[in-house]
Amino acid sequence: MxxxxxxxxxxxxxxxxxxxxxxxxxxxxxxxxxxxxxxxxxxxxxxxxxxxxxxxxxxxxxxxxxxxxxxxxxxxxxxxxxxxxxxxxxxxxxxxxxxxxxxxxxxxxxxxxxxxxxxxxSEDDKVFDEESNAVLAKDSFFVKERNRLVKVNINDIFWVEVDDKYTILHVEEKKYVLRQSLKYLCEKLDPSVFVQTHRSHIVNAAKIEDIDLQLSVVRINGNEIPLGKSYKDDLIKRLQML
The missing domain is CATH 3.40.50.2300 (Response regulator)
Incomplete structure (x- = not known):
């Protein structure tokens, strides 16, 4: 900050x-x-x-x-x-x-x-209560880690995934664990940039390196992100529009 x-x-x-x-x-x-x-x-x-x-x-x-x-x-x-x-x-x-x-x-x-x-x-008066630890600004997240707020630029996010009750923001060489739902993030992130590839994954389309249709994975920063069948067509259409 x-x-x-x-x-x-x-x-x-x-x-x-x-x-x-x-x-x-x-x-x-x-x-x-x-x-x-x-x-x-x-x-x-x-x-x-x-x-x-x-x-x-x-x-x-x-x-x-x-x-x-x-x-x-x-x-x-x-x-x-x-x-x-x-x-x-x-x-x-x-x-x-x-x-x-x-x-x-x-x-x-x-x-x-x-x-x-x-x-x-945020319009929510309880953004940093026990149920939450992040707030979305215009072009960044402020993530609460211990006793400080860390600014994460949205454009720096590679992908987002759900792990049990938590949502994880992946940036280069680091990840941030949030207590927000994936649905909440989907509503906040720009749909022209971030697209869902799996029921538990959202990716930054600008960060995609390649798509393996045979293995049903999307590669970002050397990592393989699952690509669900129901999301494949939508992803390809989005990429054609970019």
């Missing part, structure tokens, strides 16, 4: 950067003023922004948040020393995902970041 920090107090920006690093996330940049923050936001398009309200320059964090949202809707968490009602009401106009008062509690910040992604990319 890529995080942009907008904070003009070195002590707090260093603390935030260290904390984000410990969580296993990536800090795309640290900005002390609005101009630098806008450049970093436009160039890197972070997944989440940690924003101080009172920053250097002629623009406030609240005004900067409005600009960010006009460029690309992005979860924003305000971290500020201001706890007065007037500042809070102004901040509310930008629909932030959290509003934390300094000194902040690292545990609470971690929970706020997790909830921010959930609310930004």
């Amino acid at each position: 890529n995080v942009l920090i907008v904070e003009d107090e070195p002590n707090y920006s260093d603390t935030l950067e260290m904390f984000i690093d410990e969580l296993g996330y990536h800090v795309t940049g640290v900005a002390q003023d609005g101009n630098k923050a806008k450049k970093l936001f436009q160039n890197n398009r972070p997944d989440i922004v940690l924003m101080d309200i009172n920053i250097k320059g002629n623009i406030t964090g609240i005004e900067l948040a409005k600009e960010f949202q006009s460029i690309q809707p992005t979860p924003i968490i305000f971290i500020t020393s201001f706890d007065d009602k007037e500042t809070f009401e102004k901040a509310k106009e930008t629909a932030p995902h959290a509003y934390l008062i300094k000194p902040f509690d690292p545990g609470r910040l971690e929970r706020c970041m997790e909830l921010a992604l959930q609310r930004a990319h």
